[in-house]
Structures are given as C-alpha cells and as structure tokens.
Amino acid sequence: MPEITVDARGMACPGPISALTRAYRNANNGDVIIVMATDPGFEPDVKAWIERTKNELLELKKEGGVITAKIKVVAKK
Amino acid sequence: METILTKERREALEKLLDMLVKMNELGLLDTIRDLLDPEFIGRLSELLMTPGTLKLLDHIDDLLDLAGSIDVEAIKGNMPLIKAALEALSREPKPVGITGLMRAMSDPDVQKGLGLMVELLKAIGKTKTK
Amino acid sequence: MKRVVILGGGGGGAILANLLPREEFQVTVVDKSPLHFFQPGNLWIAFKGVKKEKFLRPLRELLKPHVDFVQDEVVEVDLQNRSVKTKNGKQLGYDYVVFATGAELDYDALPGHRKLLETYGDFYSSPESAEKLYKTLLGMNSGRFVIAVADPIYKCPPGPHKGAFLSWELFSKRGLSNKVKVVLAVPVPHAYPSKTIADIIEPELNARGIELHTFFTANEINLDNKKIISLEGEELSFDVATVIPPHRGPSYMVTPESVKDGNGYIKIDKYTSKVEGFDDAFAIGDCTNAPTSKSGVTAHLQAEVVAARLQGIDARYSGRTNCPLITDGKGLFVISDYDHPPIPVRFSKFKRLMEDLFVATYWSAIRYPEFWSPVFKAYFEATDEMIRKGEGW
Numbered sequence: 001m002p003e004i005t006v007d008a009r010g011m012a013c014p015g016p017i018s019a020l021t022r023a024y025r026n027a028n029n030g031d032v033i034i035v036m037a038t039d040p041g042f043e044p045d046v047k048a049w050i051e052r053t054k055n056e057l058l059e060l061k062k063e064g065g066v067i068t069a070k071i072k073v074v075a076k077k
Numbered sequence: 078m079e080t081i082l083t084k085e086r087r088e089a090l091e092k093l094l095d096m097l098v099k100m101n102e103l104g105l106l107d108t109i110r111d112l113l114d115p116e117f118i119g120r121l122s123e124l125l126m127t128p129g130t131l132k133l134l135d136h137i138d139d140l141l142d143l144a145g146s147i148d149v150e151a152i153k154g155n156m157p158l159i160k161a162a163l164e165a166l167s168r169e170p171k172p173v174g175i176t177g178l179m180r181a182m183s184d185p186d187v188q189k190g191l192g193l194m195v196e197l198l199k200a201i202g203k204t205k206t207k
Numbered sequence: 208m209k210r211v212v213i214l215g216g217g218g219g220g221a222i223l224a225n226l227l228p229r230e231e232f233q234v235t236v237v238d239k240s241p242l243h244f245f246q247p248g249n250l251w252i253a254f255k256g257v258k259k260e261k262f263l264r265p266l267r268e269l270l271k272p273h274v275d276f277v278q279d280e281v282v283e284v285d286l287q288n289r290s291v292k293t294k295n296g297k298q299l300g301y302d303y304v305v306f307a308t309g310a311e312l313d314y315d316a317l318p319g320h321r322k323l324l325e326t327y328g329d330f331y332s333s334p335e336s337a338e339k340l341y342k343t344l345l346g347m348n349s350g351r352f353v354i355a356v357a358d359p360i361y362k363c364p365p366g367p368h369k370g371a372f373l374s375w376e377l378f379s380k381r382g383l384s385n386k387v388k389v390v391l392a393v394p395v396p397h398a399y400p401s402k403t404i405a406d407i408i409e410p411e412l413n414a415r416g417i418e419l420h421t422f423f424t425a426n427e428i429n430l431d432n433k434k435i436i437s438l439e440g441e442e443l444s445f446d447v448a449t450v451i452p453p454h455r456g457p458s459y460m461v462t463p464e465s466v467k468d469g470n471g472y473i474k475i476d477k478y479t480s481k482v483e484g485f486d487d488a489f490a491i492g493d494c495t496n497a498p499t500s501k502s503g504v505t506a507h508l509q510a511e512v513v514a515a516r517l518q519g520i521d522a523r524y525s526g527r528t529n530c531p532l533i534t535d536g537k538g539l540f541v542i543s544d545y546d547h548p549p550i551p552v553r554f555s556k557f558k559r560l561m562e563d564l565f566v567a568t569y570w571s572a573i574r575y576p577e578f579w580s581p582v583f584k585a586y587f588e589a590t591d592e593m594i595r596k597g598e599g600w
Contacts, residue, residue, distance in 0.1 A: 010477070011498035012526040013543040014400035018359035019498075021394045021424060025358055025438060025453075026469075039548045041402055048396040052422045053439055077440055119581030126585040128592050135557045135600060 002028075006035040008042070009066060017045040024053075024073065032058070033071045042067050158193075208233045211517065212291055212301040214281050216243055216266045219492035219506030220307030222576045226514035229273045235299060236270060237291065239280035243269050245569055247363070247503070249330045252337035254344070254373035259334035269573050281308065283460040286488050305513060306473050306482070306490035310362055310454040310501060317357055319428030320450060326430065329449040330370055331361075343447055344377060347387055350446030352378075355392040355425040355435050358453040360470075362493050362501035364400065365532040365541065367391060367451055368408060372534040375415050384416070392423035392435070392443055401549040404532075404541055411534055411554065425450045454501070457494050472496040477545065478523040479516060480509050489513045499526045499545065507572075508587075511580070527587060531562045538562045542590055542600070551599035 006023045008016035016037035023033050035046070043060070046069045050057045059070040082090070100106050111117075133140070152159075173181065181187045209232050213220045216238035224236050248262025267276050279293035284304065291299040312332055314321045324332060328339025344352070354370045363369075371391040378387040391398075391412065397405035398412060398419055412419050424438040428450060435443045435450065456471030466482055468474050473490040474483040477497045482488035491513055492506035499505055508524055515522035526545030531538055538559030543549040552558075572579045593600055 008498065010526070010545040012545050012547075013404075013500055013528050013530070013541050013549050014359060014364045014395075015543075015548065017395050018400045021359040025424060025426075038546075041548055045396050045402070049422070052396070075440075076438070113578075115577060115581050118578070119585065122582045122585035123588075126582075126589045128589050128596075128598065131586075131589055131593075132598075132600060135553070135555045138556050 002031045004031055004033045006033060008035055008037045008039075010038055015039050016042040017049065020046065020049065020069075020071075024055075024076075027073045027076070029073050029076050031073045033073060035069045035071070037067045037069075038065055040067070042069075046071075209302040209517070210300065211235070211303045211305065212237065212299050213305045213307055214284070214291065215307035215309060215492070215494075216270065216276070217307060217309055217492065217506070218246070218503040218573075219510045220305070221266065221269055221573050222507055223305060223307065223491065223510035223514055224274045225269075225271050225574060226510065226576050227517065229271070231518065233275075234273075235275040235277055235301075236266070237277045237279055237281055237293065237299070238266055239278070239294075241265055241267070241278050243573070244334060245566075247566065249334060249337040250366075250369055250373060252334055253328070253330035253340040254370070254377050256341050256345075259338060262334065264570060269570070271574070281457075281459045283462070285462045286466065286482070286485050287462060289487065302487060303517060304488050306457065306488070306494050307492050307506070307510075308457045308459075308494050310456065310493035311458055311471075312452045313455055314452050316453045317426060317428060317450065319430055320357075320452060322430055323428045323448060323450065327447050327449060329451075331366070331449075331451055340449065344374060347378075347447055348383060349386040351388045351390055351444060353390040353392065353435060353443055353445035353448040354451075355423060355437075355443065355448065356394055356451045357425040358451075359394045359400070359424070360501070361451050361454050363530065364500050364502070365530050367393065368399065369533055370449070371412070371417050372415070372532075375417055376535045379415075388416070388418055390418040390420065390443065390445070392420040392425065392437070394422065394424035394438075396421055399541075401541065401543070403549050403551050404539075407539065407552065407554065408532070454493070456496075468496045470496075477526065478512075480513050480524065481516075489516075497524075497526070499543075500528045500530055500541070502528065502530055504529045507583075510576075525591070527591065529587075529590070531558075531565075533559060533562060540590075540600075542594060544591075544594060547594045550594055550597070553600070 004023050004027055006019050008019040011019065016035060016039050020035050027033060054075040056072040056074050057069065058072050061068050211227060211232050211234045213224050213234065213236045216236045220236055221243060224234050227234050242263045243266040245262040251257040252259050270276055277297060279295050279297055281291060282294050283292040289301055291304065314324050324336065327343045328336045330337045330340055352374055354367045356367055371389050375389045378384055398409045399405040420443065422439050423441060425435050426438045427436040433445050435445060435448060456467055456473060458471065461467060466474055473495050475481060475490045475495045475497060480489045480491050482490055491509035493501040508527060512522045512524045528541055528543045530541040534554065536559060537554040537556055539552045539554050540558060541549050542552060
C-alpha cells in the first residue's frame with residue numbers, strides 16, 4: 001500500500017491544503033497520503049476536503065503544533 | 078536627425094536644457110545626485126515605511142474624505158479649547174469625591190466648562206436620535 | 208574572481224546577476240531567449256489589450272555591461288563536475304551555479320488542454336497567447352467564460368482570481384456583465400487557499416456575480432461538448448475557457464538526478480536556497496521546491512539572499528510572500544511566510560497604487576537592484592513586523 005508523505009510543515013501560502021490537493025492529483029485509489037502541517041487552518045480545511053471528496057480520513061492528530069492527517073484515497077474515478 | 082528634431086521638439090528640448098542649466102547653477106543637480114544615494118534612500122524609506130505609516134496610508138482615501146468633510150472654519154476658533162483640553166489631560170488630576178465635585182461647581186471656570194460639556198452631550202445625543 | 212553561472216535571466220536570475228559585485232565575481236547568465244518578459248504583464252495583455260512589447264525588453268540591456276550573456280538553451284547541468292552544457296555545444300565551468308530557469312508548464316498533461324490553448328489562448332503560457340485570449344474575449348458577447356486550475360501549485364497564486372476580476376471588468380466596460388458569466392473554479396475548499404484571504408475575496412466575487420466553484424481540480428477538457436471535467440467528478444460547461452496547467456521543474460538533465468523532486472523541482476534548503484547536497488549550487492525562483500508561493504517576489508528575495516550568501520553573509524529567506532491581488536481600482540497583498548499563514552488584509556486604493564508603482568519601477572529594479580534594495584527592505588521589514596505582531600493591514 002503506497003504511502004505518500006507530504007511534509008507541509010513551515011509552508012507559506014498557498015499552504016498545506018494545496019500540497020494535499022496536488023498529492024491527490026498524482027495518487028491512486030488505495031494509496032495513503034500522510035500530510036504534516038503547522039498551519040492551524042489545515043485542520044478545518046482537511047476535514048472539509050474529506051467531506052467533499054469522500055476520501056477516508058484514517059487519522060487526524062495534533063502534537064506539538066504539528067497537525068498530521070492520514071488519508072486513504074478511495075474516491076478517485 | 079532632421080526628422081527626430083521637429084520644430085516643436087527642438088523648442089521643447091531647448092527649454093529643457095535651459096531648465097537644467099538653471100538647476101545646475103542653483104546647485105540643484107548636485108543635490109539630486111547626492112540624494113540618489115542608497116543610504117539616504119534607505120533612511121527615507123525606513124521613515125516612511127513603518128507599520129504605522131503603512132496602516133495610515135492604507136486609509137488615506139478615507140482620511141482625506143473625513144478631513145474634507147470637517148467644517149474647518151467652524152472649528153478653527155475652537156483650537157485653543159482643544160489645545161487646553163489636551164494639555165489639561167497631561168496633568169495628574171487629584172481624585173474628586175461628591176463634596177469635591179460640589180465645591181468645584183461653584184468655580185466660574187468649571188461652570189463654563191460644564192456648560193460646554195452639556196452642549197457637547199446635546200450635540201452627540203442629537204446624532205444618535207437621527 | 209569567482210565564476211558564477213546563472214541559468215535563466217528572468218525575475219530572479221537577472222536581479223542576482225546585477226547584484227553581484229563585479230570586483231569579486233565573473234558572472235555569466237544563460238538564457239534561451241534574448242528577451243526578458245515581465246510575466247505579470249500577461250494580465251494586462253489578456254484583459255486590457257495592452258501590447259506585449261510594453262513588457263518585453265532585451266535581456267542584454269537589462270544586465271549590467273560587465274555581466275556575460277550567453278543566449279543558449281541549457282541541456283545538462285553536471286553538479287559533480289561543475290559544468291553546464293548548452294544546446295549549441297558550449298560547456299561552461301563554474302565556481303558557483305544558480306538555477307533560475309523557472310517552472311515549465313505542461314499543456315499535454317490534461318486531455319484536450321493543448322487544443323483549448325490553441326483555440327482560445329490563455330494568460331499563462333506566453334504573451335502571444337495572452338494577445339489571442341484578449342481577441343477571443345473581445346469577440347465574446349454572451350455565455351460562460353471559465354477560468355479553472357489543473358494543479359494547486361502554480362505560479363502567481365492569485366493569477367486566476369485576477370483573471371476573474373479583470374475579465375469581469377472587461378465585460379462590464381462593454382456593457383455585458385449580464386450577458387457573460389465569469390466562472391472561477393479552484394481546487395481548494397474556499398475562494399483562495401488561505402481562508403483568511405478567501406473571506407476577503409468572496410464578497411467581492413459575489414458582488415460582481417462571479418460564479419465560484421471550489422474543490423474543482425480540472426482534469427479533462429472536452430472541446431466538442433465544451434465541458435471541463437474535474438478530478439472530483441464534476442463538470443463545468445463553458446463557451447470560452449482557460450485552464451492553468453500543471454507546472455513542473457526544469458526538464459533539462461541534472462546530474463545527480465536526485466536533486467530533483469517528484470515534480471522535477473530542484474530541491475533546496477528553503478532558507479538558504481542551497482541545492483541539497485552541494486555547497487556550490489543554488490536555486491531560486493519557480494524552479495525550486497521551496498514551500499512558498501511561486502512568484503516574482505520570492506525570486507527577488509531569494510536572489511538577494513544568494514547574492515549575500517555568495518559574499519559570505521548568512522542571509523536567509525523567511526518564505527515571505529507579497530502576492531498582489533487586484534480588482535478594479537483596489538488591491539491587496541497576500542502577506543505570509545514559512546511560519547505564519549496570511550495576515551488579514553483589506554482591499555484598498557493605496558495598496559493598488561503601491562502595486563502600480565511596483566510595476567512601473569520593474570525595469571529599473573532589475574537593472575539597478577542595489578538602488579531599490581533599501582526601499583524594498585524597509586517595506587518588507589515593516590510588513591514583517593505586522594506578521595510578527597499578528598496585525599492586519
């Protein structure tokens with residue numbers, strides 16, 4: 001199960017949500033994308049993205065100022 | 078060359094050159110040259126580009142409109158008042174209780190001031206009732 | 208004298224070349240084009256009909272006389288042997304090399320994209336294409352004009368938004384604001400990647416009746432039934448459309464290949480612009496993997512950092528952005544850095560004036576960067592203070 005890590009910590013605008021969407025473009029169903037971000041705006045953004053795209057949020061944790069989201073790609077056509 | 082220097086351009090060029098001669102005589106060309114110094118420009122930029130000035134300048138259009146809407150003639154006469162008020166604010170006042178207040182109200186200056194405060198309150202209140 | 212070879216004479220490379228003191232450095236700029244193009248000019252060409260010549264100048268004239276200019280195309284960079292090979296067979300050795308070749312736009316990634324580009328033009332690929340788009344828009348009297356994005360990492364993040372506002376202005380001036388619908392489709396959850404900025408832009412889009420689609424990553428273009436299909440499974444119909452393409456790093460060979468990331472961008476230390484694994488190689492501008500906006504400001508600031516570092520000063524790039532977004536008459540800047548998301552900013556006439564001033568001084572800033580450095584430095588320091596204090600502007 002291919003794991004794609006997106007280290008978006010310390011990323012200026014356009015920020016982690018753009019890094020996630022870009023990784024999603026190149027990912028396939030079955031892949032797991034792990035995004036790390038320090039921008040607090042990423043948390044609501046990734047939740048909204050999961051809800052809209054219908055991909056699976058496996059895990060969302062916040063530790064020491066870093067938000068880590070583990071996403072399973074399932075919704076690609 | 079003849080086509081580049083039309084009669085109008087020749088005239089304009091001559092005036093420009095005369096202007097430059099005058100500026101040079103006045104030492105202005107030297108001044109401009111010296112001002113085009115990175116250090117001077119740097120200091121000027123630091124003065125003009127602070128968070129304060131950038132924020133102020135960002136509202137320049139609103140500020141100018143506001144300033145323009147003020148009836149300057151009307152408030153010109155009251156400048157000494159505003160000055161006096163601002164200066165009074167800088168002096169450390171002694172706390173005043175009810176009895177102190179009563180005593181103060183027999184002072185003719187305070188009475189005049191209170192009259193002014195009432196006018197002020199009326200004016201402010203009027204803007205709220207509109 | 209240290210030999211510095213700068214690949215690319217754009218907004219990053221030309222400034223860097225002109226910043227390096229001639230007494231210490233022998234500078235060569237390699238660029239396949241004899242002309243330097245002010246890329247933001249594409250907006251004025253495509254939406255205001257300004258002639259492209261206004262934004263094109265011979266690179267030779269913009270570079271200081273002591274800077275060597277080799278008009279040629281880079282085909283290989285061998286970082287281990289410190290050599291650059293060009294298409295016409297030149298071989299350049301160096302003490303320092305700086306990648307400044309920009310990003311490459313891929314119009315063949317999305318089915319139908321190249322045909323779309325050839326049919327309508329666009330405001331990303333070239334000034335000629337922008338001129339074509341202007342003609343197309345002038346001929347549009349009704350229908351839907353769609354601006355979409357194929358990949359969220361592209362140069363000039365506010366580009367599509369400026370396209371939406373300026374095209375609306377164009378249609379509005381022609382009295383067509385009720386006949387032509389401007390549609391903006393972006394891959395992210397709100398109008399702009401940063402919600403702070405999106406909250407400021409969205410009311411302006413609404414006020415003008417510009418149709419906004421979020422979570423829309425353009426993936427396929429069907430010119431027969433005039434539809435753009437997204438990765439997320441949605442469709443947008445258009446009468447005229449332009450799609451910002453996927454971007455990539457330089458395609459010329461670089462040895463070792465490992466310095467390029469999965470998208471071909473040169474991997475650098477995001478603060479020092481040093482290429483990963485090498486002390487004598489740097490990269491600036493759109494060709495790098497720096498986690499910040501791909502913009503002229505980034506290239507300029509990174510150029511200043513590399514110029515300082517080559518002279519032994521420990522200068523660092525903070526990731527600072529200053530992306531301008533303009534609507535009719537007003538503007539704002541997206542101000543952020545590696546450690547801070549964008550600060551709240553308001554649209555104002557003053558900011559628009561500042562942007563106009565910047566555009567007007569561009570050529571001077573390229574040719575005489577040392578003159579404008581103190582001005583830019585003061586501006587960035589003042590606005591950095593706003594970021595640090597968490598203030599808005």
